[in-house]
Amino acid sequence: MSTELFLQIETKKAVERLYGVTPEESQIQIQKTRKEFDGDYTLVAFPLLKVSKKNPEATSHEIGQYLIDNNKQITKFNVVKGFLNLSLSNDYWAEMLNSISTTKDFGFRLTGSSNRTVMVEFSSPNTNKPLHLGHIRNNLLGFSISRILEKNGNKVIRVNLVNDRGIHICKSMLAWQRFGNGETPESSGKKGDHLVGDYYVRFDKEYKVQIEELKSKGLNEDEAKAKAPLMLETQEMLRKWEAKDPEVYALWEKMNGWVYDGFEKTYNALGISFDKTYYESQTYLLGKAIVAEGLEKGVFIRRDDGSIWVDLIADGLDEKLLMRADGTSVYITQDIGTATQRFDEHHLDEHIYVVGNEQEYHFQVLKLVLKKLGYTWSDSLFHLSYGMVQLPEGKMKSREGTVVDADELVEEMVSTAQEISSELGKLDGLSESEVASICNMVGLGALKYFILKVDPKKNMTFNPRESIDFNGNTGPFIQYTHARICSVLRKADDLGLQVSNSISSQGFSTLKEVELVKLISEFPVIVEQAGKDFSPSFIANYIYELTKEYNQFYHDHTIIKEENKDIQALRLSLTKIVGDTIRKSMWLLGIDVPEKM
């Protein structure tokens, strides 16, 4: 049981006995005592004045007195204005510490224990260009939130929906056919997704030339765009693809294959994976039958030209097209189809889409349409909408070459980690593979932590040169503390010191120790909150606070050199548990922690 809950129950009893009234839960507000006051937790007396019918000070005193008289775990209290600061006994904290260290995976619920299945869709790239910084935020969020939900007891299915078809793919294909001279990843040494991306850029360049030519012949902008030969050929190629023309299809498969090889490498480098990958080429026809069914039920309307629409004006939105006049489907048709398919197949309790905030309108429509169709599970769709990653000079634009490439960024992070590590002399005496492993963890840790510590729904600014630090509130700071803890534990082990599970209250000698136990005891609440709000940033901010507290403690007090055995045992146990909590928290963020660095 958490300390807050314990105090809540005790306070409720006190109020009942003192005033003969059972207070509402919202009237009992327990919070951590601020550092400048003496105490562990604080009861805010104001909401209780109605039942006590006394002033804040008197009410606080009465409740405080009752609590220490009737509970031996609550040892003293003081009152400042309407705030009742309560202190708990060292016995209480010793017991808490022992219970934490004997609980397996403290703070984590067993996967599957909630009996809920949650699908998380994230990443969802296009196959015409490599991944960039925006995808990194998406991937890290999706992967982390999956782990957080898993440790809240859910069965989680991670899925990726690859957009492998459409006009943009044909652009790369056409440009490659036209200008590629048979270039392959093997022949050029380029990563497949980058190679294909280069031809997408090439297409755009040549296309622009043609547009200018046509404009000089008197066509206006729109006409020129529509009439440019390259565009016409691309559209022809898309038609051939849809008709499964063998030649076009083979080219499409070949080039997508290159891209997948490239993506695989990027995902591996980022340390993320999926349980299932869907391809739009296989799902884009889904949903048509459901739309037809909705039309029959009278939920949708058919216009004179044959196109099918849904009227969402009453819901504060517009009319939205669901199927074109020629019977072909649009983006949302497919999403209607895949959602129903997934709920049928996997009996989902919740479906989370990790998609940027520019698609909020789309998901609003999707939910409403499914609701109108009578699917009760439409309420369990959740759009985890995140803000953009901006550069100091503004939005990233692929055409202006200001995108931050995912592969390059990861490489840069790792090599920066390498430089800093060797400057600090941290790599001396380590094997080559140890060096590689540490630099990889640290470089990626810096990047991942930087992105995940920010509230997902906020836009964030990323400065490639300055943003990522290795000191202060950063991934490496936390990793470093973990490495330091491992070092202490190794030395303790060398001296034959055991980490004990039965710490005595005699071991508490400073307030910092209690503070640390208190913080660690809150870990389960943080994990739960992060799961409820789909926000890894809760975990990131929590673990930073714990790490900072521990470093202060480490600086001011000896651990294995402490002569008093009770104190030494407590500090050692605390060190072990802080290390465990750092590792678990970072794991939830998808960040590895080294034992040395």
Place this chain on the structure above:
RNA sequence: GGUCCGGUAGCUCAGUUGGAUAGAGCAACAGCCUUCUAAGCUGUGGGUCAUAGGUUCGACUCCUAUCCGGAUCACCA
């Protein structure tokens, strides 16, 4: 124009159902390694919480209006 999200220190960000004197890091300056890893620790300076009203014992937090930034309102995905 409608809708949604944001605006907190020079910069990047915390601030859990409204609670005590608004917190970190970076940057700047000044200190701390013969001692368990100095990627650490300590200190100094830095704020009209966008603005104006309102609600109340109490507002960064809730309500209203205004200003600024972003997204969106496609027979693109």
